[in-house]
Amino acid sequence: xxxxxxxxxxxxxxxxxxxxxxxxxxxxxxxxxxxxxxxxxxxxxxxxxxxxxxxxxxxxxxxxxxxxxxxxxxxxxxxxxxxxxxxxxxxxxxxxxxxxxxxxxxxxxxxxxxxxxxxxxxxxxxxxxxxxxxxxxxxxxxxxxxxxxxxxxxxxxxxxxxxxxxxxxxxxxxxxxxxxxxxxxxxxxxxxxxxxxxxxxxxxxxxxxxxxxxxxxxxxxxxxxxxxxxxxxxxxxxxxxxxxxxxxxxxxxxxxxxxxxxxxxxx
Amino acid sequence: xxxxxxxxxxxxxxxxxxxxxxxxxxxxxxxxxxxxxxxxxxxxxxxxxxxxxxxxxxxxxxxxxxxxxxxxxxxxxxxxxxxxxxxxxxxxxxxxxxxxxxxxxxxxxxxxxxxxxxxxxxxxxxxxxxxxxxxxxxxxxxxxxxxxxxxxxxxxxxxxxxxxxxxxxxxxxxxxxxxxxxxxxxxxxxxxxxxxxxxxxxxxxxxxxxxxxxxxxxxxxxxxxxxxxxxxxxxxxxxxxxxxxxxxxxxxxxxxxxxxxxxxxxx
DNA sequence: CGCACCATTGATATGGATCAATAACTGTGG
DNA sequence: CCACAGTTATTGATCCATATCAATGGTGCG
Numbered sequence: 001x002x003x004x005x006x007x008x009x010x011x012x013x014x015x016x017x018x019x020x021x022x023x024x025x026x027x028x029x030x031x032x033x034x035x036x037x038x039x040x041x042x043x044x045x046x047x048x049x050x051x052x053x054x055x056x057x058x059x060x061x062x063x064x065x066x067x068x069x070x071x072x073x074x075x076x077x078x079x080x081x082x083x084x085x086x087x088x089x090x091x092x093x094x095x096x097x098x099x100x101x102x103x104x105x106x107x108x109x110x111x112x113x114x115x116x117x118x119x120x121x122x123x124x125x126x127x128x129x130x131x132x133x134x135x136x137x138x139x140x141x142x143x144x145x146x147x148x149x150x151x152x153x154x155x156x157x158x159x160x161x162x163x164x165x166x167x168x169x170x171x172x173x174x175x176x177x178x179x180x181x182x183x184x185x186x187x188x189x190x191x192x193x194x195x196x197x198x199x200x201x202x203x204x205x206x207x208x209x210x211x212x213x214x215x216x217x218x219x220x221x222x223x224x225x226x227x228x229x230x231x232x233x234x235x236x237x238x239x240x241x242x243x244x245x246x247x248x249x250x251x252x253x254x255x256x257x258x259x260x261x262x263x264x265x266x267x
Numbered sequence: 268x269x270x271x272x273x274x275x276x277x278x279x280x281x282x283x284x285x286x287x288x289x290x291x292x293x294x295x296x297x298x299x300x301x302x303x304x305x306x307x308x309x310x311x312x313x314x315x316x317x318x319x320x321x322x323x324x325x326x327x328x329x330x331x332x333x334x335x336x337x338x339x340x341x342x343x344x345x346x347x348x349x350x351x352x353x354x355x356x357x358x359x360x361x362x363x364x365x366x367x368x369x370x371x372x373x374x375x376x377x378x379x380x381x382x383x384x385x386x387x388x389x390x391x392x393x394x395x396x397x398x399x400x401x402x403x404x405x406x407x408x409x410x411x412x413x414x415x416x417x418x419x420x421x422x423x424x425x426x427x428x429x430x431x432x433x434x435x436x437x438x439x440x441x442x443x444x445x446x447x448x449x450x451x452x453x454x455x456x457x458x459x460x461x462x463x464x465x466x467x468x469x470x471x472x473x474x475x476x477x478x479x480x481x482x483x484x485x486x487x488x489x490x491x492x493x494x495x496x497x498x499x500x501x502x503x504x505x506x507x508x509x510x511x512x513x514x515x516x517x518x519x520x521x522x523x524x525x526x527x528x529x530x531x532x533x534x
Numbered sequence: 535c536g537c538a539c540c541a542t543t544g545a546t547a548t549g550g551a552t553c554a555a556t557a558a559c560t561g562t563g564g
Numbered sequence: 565c566c567a568c569a570g571t572t573a574t575t576g577a578t579c580c581a582t583a584t585c586a587a588t589g590g591t592g593c594g
Contacts, residue, residue, distance in 0.1 A: 061508055081430035089422055104415040107512050110422055133408055140407035141400055147414050148371040154421035155356055161428055162469050163348035202429050209542050241328055245374050476574050
């Protein structure tokens with residue numbers, strides 16, 4: 001159903017462009033600035049498929065067959081370790097893509113992808129992606145931007161795990177959610193269940209729970225999957241130089257980071 | 268000195284191509300399959316510079332100005348956390364490139380790069396790299412392959428830290444060194460000092476030291492910076508499905524993985 | 535209503551960090 | 565060639581943070 005794929009895709013792109021978050025947090029620009037010809041070539045062989053909850057879309061150790069674009073839904077990518085435990089690498093929702101990087105790795109997929117909720121996915125064959133990347137440098141550069149962003153967040157994950165306490169990791173995660181959600185509201189919603197977030201942050205659910213109760217003392221109220229901040233600067237404790245680049249308050253007189261006010265509290 | 272850069276570069280490429288390790292472990296193919304024109308365009312603005320030990324080549328938080336290719340020497344890339352500690356992201360030596368990924372990230376560099384020993388580096392201006400990527404899809408795809416490989420090893424680092432014991436992480440590291448060094452000798456040399464390796468593996472030097480003494484019981488003798496394996500299968504305990512793809516013994520009857528022999532010992 | 539599943543909370547255990555002391559090695563200058 | 569200082573590695577003793585174990589409470593769904 002190629003035509004159908006294109007229709008929905010165009011819809012999606014338009015929606016995305018309107019939705020660009022904070023200007024610079026615009027989501028993964030896979031299709032950005034592509035000419036009509038490239039789009040056609042990419043999408044004419046693509047499919048749209050619906051998946052149920054907890055379905056394995058890609059198996060670890062299998063060659064990747066498609067690049068996936070989440071039209072609606074939620075997906076996690078993870079790795080199984082020898083003992084069978086899972087380590088979540090990314091948690092994705094509407095508008096995200098996955099397997100873009102894996103397609104350009106040699107060998108089999110080092111990750112598995114699994115739906116968290118019923119999801120509708122656009123599937124672009126891996127071979128078409130590779131072919132198009134060799135023909136259209138704009139597309140290749142879009143891929144580069146996406147993969148480097150993933151790589152950067154993987155680096156942040158690494159030193160977060162090694163150098164931050166569970167409380168700090170959680171605060172950092174909340175801050176990023178807050179910024180992604182436009183940061184005009186004092187409410188932040190948690191898009192995934194807590195045990196997922198715990199795994200993603202490299203801690204056990206119990207530890208996350210305890211970190212949450214510490215959060216309350218810092219002015220973050222947790223009610224089920226919704227956080228309520230005491231004020232706009234509650235999460236500034238957890239900000240760093242990289243993240244502040246995405247914060248609209250940064251470099252304003254109101255930013256505690258900028259005035260140095262809250263750094264006394266930071267630890 | 269553009270001509271000089273090209274001369275040494277050509278030398279280097281030839282050397283690399285002869286040196287390809289195990290066929291599939293061939294190092295970062297930045298210049299692979301580029302036409303003469305692309306090479307000229309990339310290198311005509313490049314420089315070669317010598318750096319001393321422990322020099323900061325790139326500062327964290329600064330915009331990246333160059334892509335670096337290590338002609339000779341050793342470099343680490345790392346991140347400083349708030350408390351000032353460093354987390355090593357990669358440890359690089361002759362033939363490696365760095366900052367390829369950072370050049371395509373928006374904003375400033377999330378990592379710092381520092382020489383470990385006196386090093387001679389080929390420096391290609393970031394702007395030239397970006398321009399060339401937009402003009403030459405082959406070059407863009409080479410970059411994609413490099414960055415995705417880094418991303419993959421970052422993922423391995425993440426679940427190594429979260430799911431493996433220090434001993435296992437060390438064994439895995441030894442195994443990879445062994446494979447990179449051609450695995451025809453039972454001697455493995457450690458290319459970096461132990462405190463660096465410890466940091467890279469997410470543990471303290473004391474912990475590495477203790478893990479080393481456990482290694483002796485498993486048949487790995489450590490003498491200064493040189494390991495001696497008891498037999499070719501000593502490190503098989505630490506192998507996983509991904510790594511076995513790079514092992515010449517895999518799928519042979521001699522592989523303990525394949526026969527299931529050593530998996531009993533694994534834990 | 536009752537059965538899963540998820541989250542929370544408390545008690546305990548443990549692995550790796552930290553602290554501290556010593557030993558080995560590196561390089562430098564006399 | 566040796567003496568010395570500075571760095572790096574090892575080893576032992578202790579401590580602490582987070583995992584683990586265990587019990588309870590809450591929530592949603594059939």
